[in-house]
Amino acid sequence: xxxxxxxxxxxxxxxxxxxxxxxxxSYDSSVYNWKPGMVDExxxxxxxxxxxxxxxxxxFCPRMYYYQYVLGLKQEPTEAMTRxxxxxxxxxxxxxxxxxxxxxxxxQLLDEDKHMTAKGILREFMPKPEGGFLYDEDICLEQWFTWxxxxxxxxxKDNTLEHWKxxxxxxxxxxxxxxxxEGQKVPLHYKGFIDRIFSDANGGFILMELKTGKWxxxxxxxxxxxxxxxxxxxxxMKSQHMEFLPVTHWGWEYPYGQINGGDKxxxxxxxxxxxxxxxxxxxxxxxxxxxxSHVNDDFPTVHSDKCKSTCRHLSNPCGWCSYYDIxxxxxxxxxxxx
Ligand code: SF4
Numbered sequence: 415x416x417x418x419x420x421x422x423x424x425x426x427x428x429x430x431x432x433x434x435x436x437x438x439x440s441y442d443s444s445v446y447n448w449k450p451g452m453v454d455e456x457x458x459x460x461x462x463x464x465x466x467x468x469x470x471x472x473x474f475c476p477r478m479y480y481y482q483y484v485l486g487l488k489q490e491p492t493e494a495m496t497r498x499x500x501x502x503x504x505x506x507x508x509x510x511x512x513x514x515x516x517x518x519x520x521x522q523l524l525d526e527d528k529h530m531t532a533k534g535i536l537r538e539f540m541p542k543p544e545g546g547f548l549y550d551e552d553i554c555l556e557q558w559f560t561w562x563x564x565x566x567x568x569x570x571k572d573n574t575l576e577h578w579k580x581x582x583x584x585x586x587x588x589x590x591x592x593x594x595x596e597g598q599k600v601p602l603h604y605k606g607f608i609d610r611i612f613s614d615a616n617g618g619f620i621l622m623e624l625k626t627g628k629w630x631x632x633x634x635x636x637x638x639x640x641x642x643x644x645x646x647x648x649x650x651m652k653s654q655h656m657e658f659l660p661v662t663h664w665g666w667e668y669p670y671g672q673i674n675g676g677d678k679x680x681x682x683x684x685x686x687x688x689x690x691x692x693x694x695x696x697x698x699x700x701x702x703x704x705x706x707s708h709v710n711d712d713f714p715t716v717h718s719d720k721c722k723s724t725c726r727h728l729s730n731p732c733g734w735c736s737y738y739d740i741x742x743x744x745x746x747x748x749x750x751x752x
Contacts, residue, residue, distance in 0.1 A: 416496035419543040419551075420503040422510070437588040437653065444603035446483040448708055461590075461601040462708060464701065466645045472704045473641070479704070480713035481737040489736040497549040497670075498626040502609070504540055504555055505624060508562075509583040509610065511539040517575055524570050533563055550670065554626050557669035557679045574615060581619070582611030582658060589652035595705045602705075604649045611658050618662030620683060621646050628676025629668035637696070639666050640684075644693035647686060661686055715743035 443454060444463035452460045472479040481487045516535075523532040540555060547555075562578075569578040584607055591602040610622040621643055629635070643664035650658050665683035672678050707713050717732050732738060 416491050416493060417543070417548055418496060418503075419500045419547070421507040421541045422503060431586050437590065440590045440603045441588050441605060444605075447486070448600075449711070450598060450600075450709055459601065461603045462705065463603050463605060464704070465605050466642050469645060469697065469700055469704065470638070470642060472707070473700045475716035475732075475735070476703070476707055476713040477715040477741060477743070478735055478737060480707075481740070484708075484713070487737065493549045494627065497551050497554065500547065500549070500551045501554050501558070501626050501669075502624060504551070505558065505609075506584050507541065508539045509580045512579050517579065520566070521570070521575060524567075529567075536563065536566075550673075554670040558624070558667065561667065561669070561681060577613045577615045580610040580622075581613050582608060584609065585611055585655075585658070587646070587649045587653055587655060589649040591652060593701065593705060595702055596709055598709055600705050600709065604645075604652065606646055606649050608646045608650075614662050616662070618660050619658050620663040620665060621650075621661055622664070622683075623666040625666060625668050626670050627668070628674045629671030629678065629680050631677050631680070636682075637693070639682075640664070640689050640693040641696055641700075643686075644690055644697055647690065648694065648697065715741060717741075717743040 440461065441463075443458055444461040445452070446463050446468065448460060448462035454460055468479060468483050471482055482489065519535065520532050523529075523535070537559065540559060542552070546552070566575070566578050569575045587604075587606045587608060589604040591604065592599055593602060594600070608621055609624045612620040612622060614620050623639070623642060643666070647661045647664065650661060663683055663685055665681060667681035668676070669679050669681075671680050732741075732744070735741065738744060
């Protein structure tokens with residue numbers, strides 16, 4: 415069992431917030447294991463629930479999606495997952511502590527050239543569990559903190575300290591939609607948690623995602639991040655979260671990007687303008703296939719007999735898939751019953 419750490423009073427998933435009653439009702443009538451014509455016990459039509467994770471899992475492998483979300487088979491927790499959870503909890507806590515009073519105090523200390531005191535105050539907002547972290551969370555958090563500190567110094571110098579602070583922290587967003595697939599209208603409910611939202615200082619907003627895995631500066635990694643960020647941008651627009659619109663930029667930070675042979679710890683911020691069009695097409699494509707899988711009750715495996723012995727699925731994603739032992743692509747069940 416891995417040791418989780420959460421300095422927040424409540425887990426962000428326990429603090430449900432909907433924009434209005436209609437969205438709350440829509441969420442309550444949405445399920446992951448949706449089938450055509452499915453109704454609840456009162457005869458009310460149910461919707462298919464879509465999140466960033468369901469879309470990205472389906473994109474990796476429709477069968478993996480089927481096991482995880484349609485059948486609800488839980489994945490075994492791993493060290494990497496626990497590191498991710500613990501780092502996210504501490505970063506969420508950090509931003510919750512930054513208010514106007516803290517900003518005033520920091521400004522005053524920086525005015526007086528007391529940089530180390532200011533840095534020390536900020537560091538106090540990153541608590542540790544008794545006995546310390548166990549899964550390299552501190553390496554990850556140290557890098558993340560360094561970036562925030564440097565960004566703070568730049569904002570102070572530019573007299574824009576108010577834009578250093580996140581304006582949204584673990585923002586829960588819900589939205590409704592309906593799409594037509596194979597002649598059927600399918601009602602959808604989207605749910606997402608946006609790690610952080612910042613002001614772009616010109617009336618627009620920057621969506622920021624924190625990752626604790628490895629970073630490789632390759633086109634496939636860039637497009638997978640743009641896919642995730644576009645999902646958030648679209649649900650903010652669909653649900654009319656005007657306080658965070660327009661989204662002009664998105665970005666991601668990988669403070670432990672060097673892990674598992676990754677390139678290095680890195681962060682990237684991009685203008686959404688041109689990139690959004692391509693990412694939006696990609697989302698629409700995956701969403702359509704995902705809904706068609708539900709309509710046809712067909713969730714194919716990404717790996718098949720036709721793959722060569724050197725196929726990339728041997729290591730990614732099959733290599734780390736929790737469902738490898740029950741997946742028909744690998745004939746394990748067949749072998750066991752012969
Ligand atoms: S083992 Fe491979 S093909 Fe099978 S569910 Fe997992 S990722 Fe998909």
